[in-house]
Amino acid sequence: MHAHKENHDFEPKIIAFVCTWCTYAGADLAGTSRMQYPANTRVVKFPCTGRIDPVFILRAFQKGADGVLVSGCHPGDCHYMAGNFHARRRFAAFRALLDFIGVDLQRLQFSWVSAAEGGKWVEVATELTERVRALGPMREFKELEAEEQWSGVIDTPELQEAYNNIP
């Protein structure tokens, strides 16, 4: 699929929060099956989607992620029985909140990828990467990170540069 490196102006940073039992294993399967997908995704392993705190998603955007993927076991398959059910509600709520704050939800993807779904992992990771690539960088949080209260602003070259460096 991505046999040749395509020249993109913008390579998004995608962070994936996944559970160890299903999605991490699904991503492993994609590897053992030698499927190909864009190299933008960084995987952070959790025991369960139930462990994934919405703060991590927020933090990821703050720290420069252009897209965030959260993925775990299909309902009913949770290794811990109910972690993903709790997570599902938590993310439904958090998603609504981010939307209301004005975060483009196209940058935040949730999925169920089982240990057998290497193909689905590839599909989800590819889709999100391509979509975020098309959207461009997540400017909102990056701009915010560089902003100061008016009283604390000094026109230093460092700050100016930091601001200019936002892709």
Add this chain to the structure above:
Amino acid sequence: MTNSAQTIDPALYAAVTDAVRAEARKVLESGAVAAVVGWQAGRRAGTAMPTIVTDPAKAADLIFSPACVNNLALYLTKAKKEVRGKGKIAIVAKGCDLKALVGLMGENQLKREELHIIGVVCAGVQGAAADRSLPLSEATIAGKCRECTVHTPENTDVTVGTLTELPHFTPTESAELARLEAMTPAERWSFWKEHFSRCIRCYACRQVCPFCYCEQCLCDRNRPQAVETTPRPAGNMAWHIVRAMHLAGRCAGCAECERACPMDIPLNLLNRKMARELKELYGHEAGFKPKEKGPLAEYREDDDQSFIK
């Protein structure tokens, strides 16, 4: 359009005041409670402040008026150890305050039997910028009261006051909510960004919230630091997102956060949005019965997952 018929009769509050005083004196004299949490008049005309009365003679200081804006449930949380230590406590509660009490019971913070709830029938309280010399009207009533559904608190130990027919008020908050929802994400972002940039991190919103009773706020932690503590735009945004998320499914809608905010950030919009979202998704409404579990502590196997691929 305002005329006299569209104001709320101050006599309603006067009657409640008398009844609150009598009840407070009664429970203090009988020793049924160690203290009564209520409101007393402030120095400035038309203001009030929370008070904790332990002396039956001081029961006469208690009042109820449109200035009694505070949600006194705050004083029964772990955040206020001094008050909790006094013993069994009576609390004067408006319908909206009661919802917070109910929520706190559901979160293992209060036991119903440890409380004596003096419910007050409330027609509304004044808004933040209201001219305090005027009776409550379209111009002066608080946003949350325009859409109040709990004028008469229920499941109290005693409820005082009689509700008269109230004027119709234009719901401003739901209109604002609708306005925001109609915006594009980018427009909403700039709306909130402007508001949050003004935030000075005085934490008045947190400190007056009956549900922010944590011993150690996540946002005060530095190992790891989940939210930057300095009042820069980045940390402010994170703080308000985390605050809204932590209250989702718990907030009972007293809107104290918004009222307390010295920077006029419309915080209750976030709370209302989350409350509505959780109601639509899971049929949950906070503050009506002490639920064993909140909407984010329980689940159904067939919960909506249309957003999950």
Add this chain to the structure above:
Amino acid sequence: MPKTITEQNLRLLIDTLVKEGTRVVGPRAAGTMTLYEPLATGEELHLGELPRRSAKEAFFPLCETILTYEKDKEGVKVSDIDPARFPETVLIGARPCDVAAAPVLDAVFSWDFKDEFFLERRRKTTIIGLACTKADDACFCTAVGLSPSDTKGSDLFLTPLKDGGYRCDVVTEKGEALLSAHAGLFADGTGEPLPLAEPTLGKLDLEKIRNWLDSHFEDPLWEEIAQRCAGCGACAFLCPACHCFDIVDEGGEQKGARRKSWDACGFGKFTGHASGHNPRDVQPQRYRNRIMHKFKYYHDKFGQRLCTGCGRCIRACPVGIDIAAVLEEINNK
């Protein structure tokens, strides 16, 4: 010789200063309120009401970076912020209750340690004060020995005139310099000033209060007042004289910044020790410290009081704590 300036020229003065590269900070409409903010043009000057936050921000920022760091294999590279880069500032239209706090704060920031962050900003700030013609029931500057026309801390001082425009009094050399640099915008004359604001609270005997405080570290009053205190920082953050700050490092292991931002004695963690011990364990103790600091300790050390009677803390307190009422009560004891 007394000078006057028209409303129009006052705004023109701002435009001129901005064009010269000076940062002009003044009352500006911001959403539902007025705030001291940098003005882009004279048009933005909004003198109708007392700004929600005090003017101390002009030289004591809400949050400022004091150093940045970055780590690599060789070690940590620390870059200090050079105070020389702080902008030249004119603070315009500030009320006497805001301006009077500036010299009070100078005392603590130039005492044993010279805080260059504060002092450099103060040096670079010229203050044009504005007499007050409107007071509400929270105002009590007169009760703490100030007045709506007090020029303390101002470099130039404006007094609104009945027929529009302002009388402009020169208070300091810095003010004189600013005025002479833009002399063309001013005219000679005095004009008839508008009546001054009249705060309602009677004069307090501050010395009596101090004496009472001196002997009443333990007193039931503290609990009575402060058991209602919610422990937020609204009072301190809005106060023109409160000046506590916190220093935190933010960022990761790789890079980050050390930042200084306002702190408030009402916060539970304000006096928290690393051990977990907290000498001011409950809210009444914190509130007592607030009053003590303002009306006793600071006076003991610097001969000044940390309150100008602006009333902001009274207006903003979510639980209705009224410092004027507290002072009145002590005064009447």
Add this chain to the structure above:
Amino acid sequence: MTPAKNLLTYSYYPGCSLHASAKEYDESTRGLFKALKIGLQEVPDWLCCGATPAHNVDELLSLSLCAKNLALADGVEGDLAVACAACFSRLKVTQHHLADNDAKRTQVEYAIDGKVNLAKPVKHLLEILAKDFGLDNLAAAVHKPLSGLKVACYYGCLLTRPPDVPQLDCVEAPTIMERVIAAAGAETVDWSHRMECCGANFTLSRPGVVLKLSGDILQSAKRAGAHCLMVACPLCHGNLDIRQKEIEEATGERFDMPVFYMTQLLALAVGVSPSKLGFDSMIVNPLPLLREKGLV
């Protein structure tokens, strides 16, 4: 406790049969309700409910017919009282079906050019008598108890079925008819064919089937010692009463089993004049039996 005048008021959908072959059902219903002081106001301009052929031929038509009737009934005060089991079934099925099928509902509302009221309670007379009016009140209103009359209550297929739709009583072992007629003093028999089909759908196309099915019903009732059958459906009535002679010829067994509408017996018990209950229009003459039991 006797209900005050007009305490209960219903809109009333008689249906085609009650204006034709089952006139006595209509007459006795009105008579009974009048005697019990229950208000009954006929829905103006009602249409055929479509039973039983429409739903086999054209679903939209069958739903629309009932939807239109529901819309018409909306204008009349009170829950909708229905006597005929088939009409009752069609109206209930329509509400049930449209309640969770928005697409169909849109179609139907387009067809009838109006809104269909799915919330209007549709109630069979049995329900009204047993639940709304109350069996105690009914018993109190009885002047002439039907003592000694052994009644086989016949439900047919439609009163309780399909499951979940009519919610009248237990789907397969209901007792509501027994309870109602027992309140009027009659004795009921325990018999096997209370719920079996009488063959109504085949009454014209394949009468042979009807003879077998209805014959089994009559035999079973007879075996249980019943004096008469009591029905709540004009179609069942048709098969059991009108065809009884034919069945007797086919089986060679004599039944002589009058087939009453429930309202006829109830009205008789509460004192409505027998002359107003259409006994003369029944094929199997009930008068000998009623005379024997001292009821006329």
Add this chain to the structure above:
Amino acid sequence: MSRIGVFVCHCGENISRTVDVEKVAAEAARIPGVAYATDYKYMCSDPGQGLLKKAVAEHKLDGIVVAACSPRMHEKTFRNAAKSAGLNPFLCEMANIREHCSWVHEDREEATEKASAIVEMMVARVKKDRKLVPITVPVTKRALVIGGGIAGIQAALDIADAGHRVVLVEREPSIGGHMAQLSETFPTLDCSQCIMTPKMVDVANHPNITLHTYSEIEAVEGYIGNFQITVRKKARSVIEEKCTGCGVCSAKCPQKKIPNTFDKNLGFRPAIYVPFPQAVPNTPVIDREHCTRFINGKCGVCQKVCGPGAIDYEQEDRLIVEPVGAIVVATGFELYSISEKPKGSPIKGYGEFGHGTIPDVIDGLTFERLASASGPTGGKIIRPSDGKEPKQVVFVQCVGSRAREKGISYCSKICCMYTAKHTMLYKHKVHDGQAYVFFMDARTPGKSYDEFWRRAIEEEEAVYIRGMVSRLYQKGDKVVVMGSDVHVGVQVEIEADLVVLATAVQPRAGADTLAQKLGISYDSYHFYSEAHAKLKPVECATAGIYLAGACQGPKDIPDTVSQASAAAAKVMTLFARDELEREPIVAKVNERNCVACLYCKKVCPYGAVEEKEIRDRQGNLIRVVAYVNPGVCGGCGTCQASCPSKSVELDGYTDEQIMAMIETL
């Protein structure tokens, strides 16, 4: 400053083909805190591991990142290597640059860049890793088995034979369960009691088994290895220690007309009785509900005739506390009754079958008693209404089962086989009789099962009619069965002498209450839920509790016995060690910050969170906090994500570790 070692594996060419491993190692070396970085062809090989161990010693490493394959592959390997090098194994992390990188990307530059980023992320994590020590929980080597049917008996015997003490608790006066009621068993038609009773005697005589019959579980506390159970020993009115089981009391009891529930009410028993002759223990019990003495005090015969003086009318229930380390739940099943609509049950009932009012309509278990040589008829098939021998018997399968509209959607699994058996037993006893079976499908997977079924049809001449029965009604002395034959497409009516319904297998009444006491989960039918449908079919999600038999789902005898032995094996595995060791990935509460909102408790799938009272030295309650029992915690971390103040933290996945990884973005 940390001293991290980074080891980049080539994995032959698996990684190095697309990732420039030398560059990755070189970049890693530049990360602050990395003291040593290298690459090697096969890190998992002996020399590779040796390299790692040597580096730990030489460079005084305090953390390790092995950039290689998936941790699912070799995390254990490298953690063991780290351990043998003297490092806490939990300070070793793997950066997955094979499955997540080299195998899924072809562009060398991109893949190298990504590999470096992954390494950086894991280095950040390792810096925040804490030393973790496996958790040990002491194990009480004593098992509780709840239920004395074949499942419970088998589990108890297996565990006891392994040398461990077993407490077996049975609700009825005798063990034996349903299997003791059966006549003969499929597919071999061997006599059920003949194979069952020896096992019952084994239980009675086993030195390691303590038997509590006529007893129920009152309360369960504790956790794996350390349960405290309270057994309610119901008043038997007979002192077990004194009773010799002579049976005189029963023989002399004047009250003899009490329906015998063991025989499905087909026969009678006295008020003081043993349920059946081979009962274990052979100690009678007084049915206080029916005993004249207890009704009006006007008897006392049994006391008079009892030689050893074992009768005690004043006896009261006793509560016995037993410490155990593991629990096997084997509470079995009961048959769905068509006799009435159960209150509050989702089951809608069988009005069309007369709600149980037709005397000659019986269920399968009643037929077993009729066919049993030790049954009330001595094995003669007669019908309940008039004692006549039925010449036409209709068997109806799937009554209740697979009937969504009745509220039960599952298959009861055993009915096809036992109905086939019934037709044979019937044919063997009533040679001129005819058996008909209405069935939906014949489900006969199992060794010799299909052959058995075919035999019923082909040799024993049972007539199988594929279709459902719509109505049963009494017609004279016959029961008319109205049904359909879907193969032929006709309606069928059979005038039967006897109808046998294969009613659904359901969990025992009260299964839910017991589950709540045990803290185990159950499905909407109240069958107990296993921890994993395929891989943990006998474990409960609650550690230390195991399932055996039909309480978990309908099962036949061989399956039940297998599962019981499996559960026993699980218990023995647990008991093989003095202490239970488990991965220390468990949640811990920061008691200083916890405000006991108990969100953690609400979301914990394991019920591992308890309330803990903190008291001062005088014993005054200071505050309540949450406490996570490390023996029970499953390690999912849902509590931490739900905790508003993050006062509970999952070791191995702390916020610091996660945040540090996010920081590297």
